[in-house]
Amino acid sequence: MRMNTNDVVSLISKIREKANRFIVSEMTKYGVEGIVTSHGDIINALFKNPRLTMAEIAGKIGRDKSTVTTLVDKLVRFGYVTKERDTVDTRVVYVTLTSKGSELKPIFNAISREVLNTLYFDISENEKEELVRILNKIHKNL
């Protein structure tokens, strides 16, 4: 099969948008509103490391530090995280999960499973492995 570049890139774009909409929609079902996937990336990063600097978050989620400022401030407003300035190096700001933020963990896990089940419906283990292997090659190529 011979196909246009744009087909694959376009296909990947469409899948990504559909997946993002799916995730946002599932969040809403669990009563978690106003959160988009970038917020989710931050919270997931904090599940793994309960206390991160703004710079660490930016690095982990692949967003500009100015973007992270805006995203984190929104999560603060929603009560999911707190910001605190380091007392030793007052340039540094730490972000930590609140108890409300921690409560999102089972919800995020459930949504992950739902996305996984939907996305991988009728796709064999072989195909999954093949997909990830090829996508990793492509990721490396770009």
Place this chain on the structure above:
Amino acid sequence: MRMNTNDVVSLISKIREKANRFIVSEMTKYGVEGIVTSHGDIINALFKNPRLTMAEIAGKIGRDKSTVTTLVDKLVRFGYVTKERDTVDTRVVYVTLTSKGSELKPIFNAISREVLNTLYFDISENEKEELVRILNKIHKNL
């Protein structure tokens, strides 16, 4: 291999962002600046149909009509397209390529080849077909 949902979705997101950056960067190399991939989608649509309504463009590129208004206005400012109101149904606005817009065709084709060559480096025809087949399944699932 057992992996997290977010890994695949995240991988797809990263590839899409890298591909978009690659394309924007290539555009700049050809002296085409200020154009992002959504503008490119509009121009590609016009390569196939030299005259489209705003609504048709929105449908073809999968963007909201208000977004298309903003994107098309920018392409007008840059001299790549013109807008003209239908004389029969004055609600309707047609978008057409200018000669300057048409000149982008060989550039877009060249960039497509470059993206293709880079993205598919060291990936066999078999792998390409497998990738597209599985991605289409996923797209359908979501």
Place this chain on the structure above:
DNA sequence: AGAAAATAGTTTGATATCAAACTAAAATGG
């Protein structure tokens, strides 16, 4: 010790994106 450079994070400005509301025109139905 103090100046210069580097760093952390915020602010500013621009842009793409969407949803909702709006304006204006066309279509529909009574």
Place this chain on the structure above:
DNA sequence: CCATTTTAGTTTGATATCAAACTATTTTCT
């Protein structure tokens, strides 16, 4: 024929995104 509904596109407001510039602090170098 006219009122109502529908449609096309624009405008408004909000938000995520980035780059550049900025402020404040720390580190480095002389």
